[in-house]
Amino acid sequence: MHEREEVPAEAAPEAFDSFFLREHDTVLGLALALTGDRGIAEDIVQDAFLEAFRRWDRIGAYDQPGAWVRRVVVNMSVSSFRRHRSELRMLRLLVARHRSAVTELSASTVAFWDAVRMLPKRQAQVAALFYLEDLAIADIARILEMAEGTVKKHLHDGRKGLALALGDDEVDR
Amino acid sequence: MTTDDRARRAAEELRRSVAGTDPNTPGAELERFHRERRRRAQRQRRTAGLVAAAIAVPLIAVLASVVHDRPPVVPATADPTGRILFGRWSPTAEQGRWFTANADGTDVRSLGVTGTCARWTPDGSRILITNDAAFGRGHPLRPAFVDPDGSDLQPLDATAEPRLNLGCGDVSSDGRLIAIEGFTDDGSHNGIYLIRASDGGGLRAVSISPPGQHMGDPVFSPDGSRIAFFRDKPGVSPPGGGAIFVVDRDGSALHRITTWGGAFLDQSWSPDGRWIVFQRPYGVLTLVHPDGTGRHDVPLDLPAGAGAANPSWSPDGRWIIFSLARNGSSNIYRVHPDGTALTRVTTTPGVLEQSPTWTK
Numbered sequence: 001m002h003e004r005e006e007v008p009a010e011a012a013p014e015a016f017d018s019f020f021l022r023e024h025d026t027v028l029g030l031a032l033a034l035t036g037d038r039g040i041a042e043d044i045v046q047d048a049f050l051e052a053f054r055r056w057d058r059i060g061a062y063d064q065p066g067a068w069v070r071r072v073v074v075n076m077s078v079s080s081f082r083r084h085r086s087e088l089r090m091l092r093l094l095v096a097r098h099r100s101a102v103t104e105l106s107a108s109t110v111a112f113w114d115a116v117r118m119l120p121k122r123q124a125q126v127a128a129l130f131y132l133e134d135l136a137i138a139d140i141a142r143i144l145e146m147a148e149g150t151v152k153k154h155l156h157d158g159r160k161g162l163a164l165a166l167g168d169d170e171v172d173r
Numbered sequence: 174m175t176t177d178d179r180a181r182r183a184a185e186e187l188r189r190s191v192a193g194t195d196p197n198t199p200g201a202e203l204e205r206f207h208r209e210r211r212r213r214a215q216r217q218r219r220t221a222g223l224v225a226a227a228i229a230v231p232l233i234a235v236l237a238s239v240v241h242d243r244p245p246v247v248p249a250t251a252d253p254t255g256r257i258l259f260g261r262w263s264p265t266a267e268q269g270r271w272f273t274a275n276a277d278g279t280d281v282r283s284l285g286v287t288g289t290c291a292r293w294t295p296d297g298s299r300i301l302i303t304n305d306a307a308f309g310r311g312h313p314l315r316p317a318f319v320d321p322d323g324s325d326l327q328p329l330d331a332t333a334e335p336r337l338n339l340g341c342g343d344v345s346s347d348g349r350l351i352a353i354e355g356f357t358d359d360g361s362h363n364g365i366y367l368i369r370a371s372d373g374g375g376l377r378a379v380s381i382s383p384p385g386q387h388m389g390d391p392v393f394s395p396d397g398s399r400i401a402f403f404r405d406k407p408g409v410s411p412p413g414g415g416a417i418f419v420v421d422r423d424g425s426a427l428h429r430i431t432t433w434g435g436a437f438l439d440q441s442w443s444p445d446g447r448w449i450v451f452q453r454p455y456g457v458l459t460l461v462h463p464d465g466t467g468r469h470d471v472p473l474d475l476p477a478g479a480g481a482a483n484p485s486w487s488p489d490g491r492w493i494i495f496s497l498a499r500n501g502s503s504n505i506y507r508v509h510p511d512g513t514a515l516t517r518v519t520t521t522p523g524v525l526e527q528s529p530t531w532t533k
Binding site: 024159 | 174175176177179180181182183184186187188190191192200202203206209210358359360384386406407408
């Protein structure tokens with residue numbers, strides 16, 4: 001990744017800071033849902049906001065800069081098996097700071113997000129945005145840059161996959 | 174309970190777990206962000222401006238590690254020979270930078286290669302890598318060979334399947350085949366495959382996983398007749414855990430040799446073919462016969478919070494080389510299979526070194 005002088009910081013620092021404060025926790029939750037690891041999630045969120053900061057003169061002018069940062073986070077969080085295996089390879093599960101994050105959550109919650117992460121990439125992204133952020137189909141489509149019909153298909157397939165993995169009989173919405 | 178009920182509860186609990194990390198100081202996360210941003214910028218400037226100091230850095234790192242990080246070390250019983258290959262992982266780039274070194278850790282050389290995986294060919298004449306540099310839209314992941322100094326990249330891209338990525342692999346002892354993990358974005362064709370070592374063509378499936386599951390890190394038995402690989406599936410505990418399977422090269426005689434959840438990625442056959450070493454989650458080196466019998470842990474006396482991963486055998490079968498993680502970083506160590514003579518091989522502090530393999 002190319003480093004460059006961070007000119008946008010001088011251009012609109014308050015705007016970026018307020019954006020960060022508004023979005024940080026939600027975006028961190030999204031990254032945590034898709035990675036299952038607090039340390040990795042924090043690294044991804046840091047990188048995503050750093051990219052936003054560097055380009056803030058352009059991204060800050062978007063109607064929904066939050067959609068941009070979410071797109072970056074979901075793409076960094078779930079990037080096919082390469083991502084899955086690299087997370088495993090980072091040895092972070094051997095490091096105590098990462099264990100604490102897992103134990104904060106109940107077993108049923110951990111099992112649910114584990115099942116989400118085992119879905120195919122696009123289904124996992126759609127499921128995380130749908131359930132965690134309660135976003136409308138149109139908003140998810142905008143974030144993931146796909147047609148609304150495609151989002152619906154991934155959501156349908158993802159819910160079926162989750163029901164199967166979790167032993168549930170039905171879905172209700 | 175329906176899936177949507179379960180989802181709502183899981184979402185609410187996860188939201189609570191990250192909300193207001195420090196409610197008394199709502200700007201704390203923002204302060205941390207800017208502090209880390211400034212630290213990265215300073216590091217960039219420092220790196221660019223201090224090229225001449227690079228010669229001194231290894232010496233400083235060694236001294237620092239001696240002072241601050243001294244795990245239990247037993248003197249080696251014999252001087253090992255050969256070269257090791259290992260990666261330094263970049264969490265941001267999701268790739269490793271690959272290095273070789275003498276088996277005693279001296280003469281570390283960068284290959285100038287980045288990638289997810291790298292492994293010596295059986296004769297040590299080349300290194301099989303994942304060609305991550307060529308991976309992108311319209312260009313699925315493929316392997317490549319490089320020379321031991323990182324030069325002369327030979328892409329192995331004769332397989333034309335555009336949706337199938339071919340990742341980490343292992344070359345057979347006769348040098349003719351590569352056992353390799355395959356995966357697609359939708360998880361529909363994840364599995365273990367064989368390709369020709371000459372050009373990467375001749376794709377053949379050895380074992381295909383159910384949709385959404387993963388198979389990885391195939392390694393040939395020393396005689397090339399069998400393949401051991403890692404597989405996961407939904408609901409396995411602990412997170413990241415799976416099982417090791419062994420299969421004949423033609424896809425027959427598939428059998429699981431560990432419990433589900435009893436293994437992690439990265440396993441290695443002993444040179445005599447009698448043992449497979451792997452990591453039992455989290456951080457325990459374990460030996461098992463290829464038929465699943467004789468399973469026992471390598472007795473390592475590690476400090477609290479430390480763990481071992483990515484084990485691989487030395488060419489003479491006297492050592493297991495592995496990554497030892499501690500305090501958020503890892504270095505390369507070796508140990509005899511009976512747990513004696515634990516020896517630190519690499520000494521750079523603050524890095525994530527992993528996936529060592531060893532050649533004569």
